[in-house]
Amino acid sequence: MAEHIRIGDVAPRVQYLGDGSRVAFTYPFPIFQTSEMELRLDGVVISGGFSVTGAGSSEGGSVILATPPASGSTVTLRRRIRVERSTDFQDNGVLRARTLNDELDRIVATLQEQREDLSSTLRQDPAEVGGSFTLPLRAARANRMLGFDGIGNLVLLPRDSALIGAPFPGAVPYTVEDKLAEQLSARDFGATGDGATEDGPALQAAMNAAAASGKMLLIGEGTFRSTQPLTLPGAAAGLTMLGSIVYAGPAGQPALTIGDGGTARNASKRHSGLSVLRATQGAWEDEAEIGILLRNHDASLIEVRRVEGFTIGIRTLGDGRGFEDSTLELGRIVNNRIGLDIHTATAGAWNTSIRYHGGHFAVGSTVHVDKDRFGIRLSAAPGAYVAHNRHLFNGPNFELNAEGRPISGIPFLCEVNSRAIIARGVRMEGCSGFVARHTGAAQDHVYEVAWASQGYQVEIDHAASASRLGGVVEALHQAAPHRAATREVASVPSLRAAMIRWNSTETGFEKLACLSSNVAGSPALLHDFVFPALDSFTLTNRGVMLTGGRGLGFIVDARSCRDFALSVDADAPRLVVMCFDGANNLLTDSLGPLVLASGQSMVWNPTARWWQGAADMTDAGLSRLQAVRLSPAVATAVIGVARISADYELRALRLNCDPRHAPAVMYGLPDLPIGVRELVAEQAWDPASITAGASAQVNVPVSGARPGDFVQAAFSLATSGAVFLAQIGAQDVVTVTAWNRSGAALDLNAGTVRVRVVKA
Known part of the structure; x- marks a missing residue:
């Protein structure tokens, strides 16, 4: 006996995109007979030219077309059951379960179709009760627009007024054009975001419009391909990106420039979700090849979500008034020779007082394995302002794939006379043994390394051109209790x-x-x-x-x-x-x-x-x-x-x-008798027999002994009856006298005479 059909909780509709060759399209919902399958190509119902398999099966089946749909066309499969009652149960007849199940299945299937249809209609929220949404008669609504009044009920508006208003008390009606112009979208100017179409001209037109109107620009979801460099002028209020720009243009120039140069002050800007990818991995040869160039920002909030494949991923540039007092949220900065370049181009511009949060600076294991790479660089053009100061980095992560290779993979490269560069919670994975390289007069840098694949063996590399001891490493990984001491x-x-x-x-x-x-x-x-x-x-x-x-x-x-x-x-x-x-x-x-x-x-x-x-x-x-x-x-x-x-x-x-070491301080050594006020010396002495009341003397050389010093002498053997006296009669010599004060001759055995000289 065949298994009875089951109506699962599966939407009675499925949609595909044609590729020009595919002819078979499956459907996951059950149908009772082949006539209940509706096929639409690009929204048009097709009545023939296809066959249907799987009718009566709980798992659905397939629709096979005689001719494959064109590439990019939409194929929609939908169940459409005729809503009719074609059978009756006989009075006092046998009520068979299969017959009853068939009728109930059709009812459930029909309800599924109704729910699917209602899902795309204009409806009131279930939390709301009441309201008037009945359409007036045809004559009353002709040449009118539907709208809503102050309490949210449906009203008719003159079509030629072109005014709309927010559904809140006090809202002022204004034109649809003004409403749409509140925030500009790149798609308003023809950008597609499909990853294949050339969107560069449309993106630039949108950026120019944002600058002309002083408004925010939205680059929505999708991949926007551009073969031309793009510039968002400083007059724009900001940029929000939900998708990404893929740059396929010429090398040797920035893919995306934000802000103006000269004397401009690009202040109080907000740029979020910035994402720029190079279509092919760059050669890392030309420093003019930059992913995102941010110029002369002040008191701004900037979020960089992703930058990949450039010589320089991000450059913050002071080439006019300067770049200062802003906050950067950093995301994935990958496969760039220099992830972030903090740069000045003129003597009158600066780059100072910036806060940076996060940042995953990484280079793939197969990317330019023979070339140096750096996470963050502080730099300046020849003759430009070099006193970069107070840059604060919170939690940057560096995976530079240089450990064990004859190349440099260093998180920080400082080529200027920067001060107060503070990096907290640094993570180093696969980097060189240096958290930073200093080539100039940098000072007051603090690098707190929270984790490193080298453990606590992390240092600052001072190049031959460095003229300052630029900073300190606080290696917390495996050494925090010890390094906290001095x-x-x-x-x-x-x-x-x-x-x-x-x-x-x-x-x-x-x-x-x-x-x-x-x-x-x-x-x-x-x-x-x-x-x-x-x-x-x-x-x-x-x-x-x-x-x-x-x-x-x-x-x-x-x-x-x-x-x-x-x-x-x-x-x-x-x-x-x-x-x-x-x-x-x-x-x-x-x-x-x-x-x-x-x-x-x-x-x-x-x-x-x-x-x-x-x-x-x-x-x-x-x-x-x-x-x-x-x-x-x-x-x-x-x-x-x-x-x-x-x-x-x-x-x-x-x-x-450094508390890792305990170096010796050299003073008071036999070959270096400096820094001590006490001098000691000894020599062997076997005095001859000393008669009662007589004495014997010996001179002991003591380098540094001077007349007026305090001096003492002692003998290594028992000397009952003898007193040892010491004095400095000549420079560098202590004369020791053994005086026999007993009443009989005294013959001392051979021993060692020791002297002690104390300076005043």
């Missing part, structure tokens, strides 16, 4: 208390090396340039006056740690750094710049043979805190301050470093 390397909290009176004319200081700006002779090694004490240091109640080309500094082991921070309490100090290699040979400027500082440029002083700050650190708010980065060629460094321009009082010095 490590103090050495501290002299009071120069006055640390003073060492080396002799009557020379003064030294604990932990510090004394420096001279003009060392006599032909010095070449570390020991030739650092002294335990020098003259011309004038003590004050709180510190020391640096005079006569004098300096003080910490000597640090820089083989593993290259980043240090010096804080100074002084009136107008000058930063100085001396550099030495692993064999303690002096390193000069012949190797190029060896030192970068955070608040100023470092210049080579050939007389003093050190790198020094370009100016005194007179600004206590900014330049007093100095960070220093040393070149990898530097194994040992002296970091401190010196008197260059004028005498000044120095009161305290502190040196810190």
Whole structure:
């Protein structure tokens, strides 16, 4: 027995698009007989030239046409059941289930068709009750327009008035043309958005109209192909894109330019959903090939949804008044050599104070595998304004596919003298080991790396042309608790208390090396340039006056740690750094710049043979805190301050470093006896037998011992009956006297005599 037909909840209509070859079209709804299938081609009912299979089947069937419909034509299949009653149930007859089911199925099928028909009619919302929607008689409604009154009931309006009004109290009627002109649409000018038609002229006409009227332009859903560059003039109120522009035009120019140049101030604009794709992947050769060029915006809100395939994805440009104080929402920025270029073109324009949210900067694994790529660049044309400052990035994501390849894939490239560039929550996947590369005088950059495929091994790459220590990396990934701390390397909290009176004319200081700006002779090694004490240091109640080309500094082991921070309490100090290699040979400027500082440029002083700050650190708010980065060629460094321009009082010095390291501070070593007020020495001694009341003496060499120092002596063996005395009779020599104060001769065994000299 055949299974009974089932009427499922399936719409009794299906539609297809012809391709010029297809002749069979399926329908998923049941029909009872072939005559109930209605076929329409482009809306016209076709009465013949096709056959129907599947009548009586719950799953539907197929319609086979003798001739395939043309490409692009619409094929509509619809069930149409005649609404009639052609059977009756007999009184007192047998009521068979199949017969009853057939009748109920037809009723349900007919109701489905009615519901489908009603779905496309003008209806009142189910939440509303009442209302008058009955049409007047034909004569009364002839040459009239339908409308609605103040309470929403149907009314007739004169056709020639051409006025409409919003259905709310107080609304003023106005023309249909004015209503349609409230927001311009690219389709108003003939743009199709089908991805194949040339929409460039229509899009440009729409953009010109938006500028002429000062209105918003809507580019609706779809793909709008253009073979010409497009420009939205600054007079337009803004641009909303729901679809995308596919640029298939010539290379070497922006695909979409928004805003005017010159003295224009494109202020208070709103651009949303911007999406520009290159029809074919660009060659990454010409920086004039830009996806979206945003010019001279101020106090604007800009959302870039998607940019793909260009040398530069997005460029924000100051080439007139400047680009400033705006917010950019960034989306998918993919397969561009430079995702976002923050640029200036003239000396009188700037690019500053911008907030950026999000941004997925990515390059595909097969795209230009031999070429460098960067997520965000700060740049300027030759002679243009270079002091870009206060750019704030929140949560950018970089997937640059450069890790393990001999190319650079770096999130930030800074080629200008920017300040206060803050990036928070950065994600790095497949990038180089640097979150940023600095090539100029950038400073005060902070890069917070929330996740990186390199873990915490993320740095800033300072090119040879960089003249500042430009910023700091806060690597939170796998290192947040540790990196939040700082490590103090050495501290002299009071120069006055640390003073060492080396002799009557020379003064030294604990932990510090004394420096001279003009060392006599032909010095070449570390020991030739650092002294335990020098003259011309004038003590004050709180510190020391640096005079006569004098300096003080910490000597640090820089083989593993290259980043240090010096804080100074002084009136107008000058930063100085001396550099030495692993064999303690002096390193000069012949190797190029060896030192970068955070608040100023470092210049080579050939007389003093050190790198020094370009100016005194007179600004206590900014330049007093100095960070220093040393070149990898530097194994040992002296970091401190010196008197260059004028005498000044120095009161305290502190040196810190990256908490990942704990470098040694070198002072008080056997081969480097500087920075200590206590000197010790020892030597073997076997004194001869000492008669009662007599004494024996031995001289112990102690480099740095001077008359007037405190001195003590001791012997390594038991010396009952003998007293050991010490004195400095000659410079660098301690004379130790063993006095036998007992009443009998005393013969001491061989031992070690030890001396201790303490400076005042």
